[in-house]
Amino acid sequence: MKIVIPGGTGQVGTLLARSFHARGDEVVVLSRSPSTTPWRTVPWDAATVGPWAHELKGADVVINLAGRNVNCRSTPENRRAIIDSRVFSTRAVGAAIARAAQPPRIWLQASTATIYAHRYDAPNDEATGIIGGSEPDAPASWRFSIEVARAWEQAALATHTPHTRTVLLRSAMVMSPDRGGIFDTLLRLVRFGLGGPAGDGRQYVSWLHDEDFVRAIDWLIARDDLSGPVNLAAPNPLPYGAFMRALRRAWGIPIGLPATRWMVELGAWLLRTESELPLKSRRVVPVRLLESGFVFHWPTWPEAAQELCHRWRRGSPQPTPQQA
Numbered sequence: 001m002k003i004v005i006p007g008g009t010g011q012v013g014t015l016l017a018r019s020f021h022a023r024g025d026e027v028v029v030l031s032r033s034p035s036t037t038p039w040r041t042v043p044w045d046a047a048t049v050g051p052w053a054h055e056l057k058g059a060d061v062v063i064n065l066a067g068r069n070v071n072c073r074s075t076p077e078n079r080r081a082i083i084d085s086r087v088f089s090t091r092a093v094g095a096a097i098a099r100a101a102q103p104p105r106i107w108l109q110a111s112t113a114t115i116y117a118h119r120y121d122a123p124n125d126e127a128t129g130i131i132g133g134s135e136p137d138a139p140a141s142w143r144f145s146i147e148v149a150r151a152w153e154q155a156a157l158a159t160h161t162p163h164t165r166t167v168l169l170r171s172a173m174v175m176s177p178d179r180g181g182i183f184d185t186l187l188r189l190v191r192f193g194l195g196g197p198a199g200d201g202r203q204y205v206s207w208l209h210d211e212d213f214v215r216a217i218d219w220l221i222a223r224d225d226l227s228g229p230v231n232l233a234a235p236n237p238l239p240y241g242a243f244m245r246a247l248r249r250a251w252g253i254p255i256g257l258p259a260t261r262w263m264v265e266l267g268a269w270l271l272r273t274e275s276e277l278p279l280k281s282r283r284v285v286p287v288r289l290l291e292s293g294f295v296f297h298w299p300t301w302p303e304a305a306q307e308l309c310h311r312w313r314r315g316s317p318q319p320t321p322q323q324a
Contacts, residue, residue, distance in 0.1 A: 001221075002059045004104070006030040006093055007046065007066025011181045012110075012174055012213070016063060018317070019214045028055050030066075047088040053096035056104060061221055062164075063108040064093045067152070079144060086152040094159030106165045106221055109156040113172045113206050113233055113284040115149035118142065120202060123237065125287035126170075126229050142276045153229070165227050167220050172233035172284055175304065176210035177312035186247060187312060195248050195256030198264050201241030204283035206233040209298035209308070211319040216286075219294050231286045236300050240278070243301060250305035 003020050005013050008029035017039050021027045027039035030052050034041040044052040046066050056062065066089035068082050090109065097103050116124035117132035124130060132138070133146040153168050175183040189195045208216075216232050238246075248256050259267065265275045286294075298304040311319070 001061060002026040002028070003061045003063065004028045004030065004055050004059045006044065006062070006064045006089060007110075008063070009033070009035070009041075010065065010069075011176065011178055012171075013063075013065045014178070015174070015176060015210055015214060015317075016217060028059075030055070044092075046085065047092055049092055049096050049099070053099070056096055056100045057102050059104045061106050061108065062093060062097065062104045063110075063217070064090060064156075065110045066090070066093075067110065083148055083151055086148065087155045090152060090155035091159070094156060094161060097161045097164050098159055103161065103164045105163075106167065107156070107161065108167050108169055108217065108220060109153075111153050111168045111170045111229070112145075112149050113170050113231060113282055114145045114280070115153070115170060116282065116284055118203075118280045119283060120204065120281055123283045123285040124231075125285050126231055127287065129231075129284070138280070139276075141274070142280060145276060145280075165224065167227055168229045169220075170229055170231045170233075170284070171213075172206035172208050172231075172237075172282065174208050174210055174213045174232075175308055176317065177308050177315075178317050183308055184312070186244070187251065187309070190244070190248050190251050190253055190256060193253070193255070193257055194259070195244045195253070196258035197241040197244065198259045198278045199240075199261045201239060201244075201258070203240050203279055203281035204237045205240050205243040206237040206282040206284040207243075207301065207304075208232055208234050209296075209304045212296050212298050215297065216289060216294060219289070219292070223292055226288065226292060230288050231284050232289070233284045233286050234296060234299055234301070234304070235285055235290060237283050237285070238301055246302040247305045247309075250302065250309045 003025055009031045017027045021039045029041045030044040031041050034043050042052050068085040117130040118135045118138040133143050173182045
C-alpha cells in the first residue's frame with residue numbers, strides 16, 4: 001500500500017511510519033521540516049494545497065495527524081495556534097482528497113478522546129458518550145480542549161469526499177517506550193519517586209498500548225464498514241491512582257509521593273502546561289472496535305505496563321517478538 005501521513009513526525013506518526021515501512025509499504029510523511037528518515041518525507045505548509053497534493057495520486061490511505069502539541073500553557077496565542085494548526089491542515093488535506101483524480105479509499109483523521117466529558121459515573125462510548133464542555137465540576141479552562149476537538153472533527157466532516165471513507169480517530173494516550181512520549185514522562189515520575197496519585201486519584205485514565213494502536217489502524221484500513229468516530233483506547237480504563245500503582249509495580253518501586261490538586265496546578269504552571277492533562281477524568285471505551293471483532297493484545301494496564309517497562313529498559317521501540 002501507499003500510505004501518506006501528514007504531520008507524521010511526532011511519536012504517533014513515527015510509530016505508524018516505522019511499522020508500515022518495516023512491512024514494505026510505501027510511506028510518505030508530510031512535514032513542515034523534512035528530515036532524513038527511512039521513508040520519504042515531503043515538505044508542506046500544513047495550511048494550503050500545494051505540490052505535496054500530488055502524493056495523494058495512487059495513495060491507498062491518508063492518515064492526517066497534523067496539529068500543534070497541546071502540552072503548553074493556554075495563552076491566547078497558543079490557543080489560536082493550536083486550533084488553526086488543526087483546522088487549516090485538515091481543510092487542506094480534505095481539499096486535496098476532494099480534488100484528487102484517484103482519491104485514496106480511506107482518510108483516517110486524528111481527533112482525541114478528550115472530546116468526551118470529564119466524568120466518573122459511566123464510560124464514554126461512541127454512541128452514548130457525553131461530549132464535554134458543560135460539566136459543572138470541570139474548570140472553565142478545560143472547555144478549550146473540547147472546542148479544539150469539535151473544530152478538528154468538523155473541519156474533516158465539512159469536506160465532501162464521496163469516494164473516500166472518513167474515520168475520526170478519537171485516540172486516548174498511546175503508550176510506547178519511545179523517549180519523550182507520554183509513557184516516558186509518566187515513568188520518569190515513577191523513577192524519581194513521584195508516581196503517586198494526582199489530585200484525588202479518582203480521575204480515569206484512558207490509554208492504548210502502541211502495538212494495539214498500530215493493529216487498530218490496520219483494522220480500520222481493512223474494514224470498509226467502519227466510518228465516523230471511533231474510540232482508540234484499551235477497553236479497561238482505570239483511576240489514576242490505580243494506574244500509577246500498576247506502573248510503580250511494573251518498574252519495581254513500591255511507593256510514589258502523591259500530588260494534591262494545588263501541587264498539580266503549581267507543577268503545570270512551572271512546566272508551562274495545563275493541569276487538565278493529569279486531572280481530567282477520561283473514561284473512554286472502544287465499543288465500535290470491539291463490536292467489529294477487534295481483539296486487543298493488551299486489554300489491561302498492569303500487563304501492558306510490564307511489557308512497556310521491559311522495552312524501555314532494553315531501549316527498544318518495537319514490541320517483543322512473542323507478542324507481535
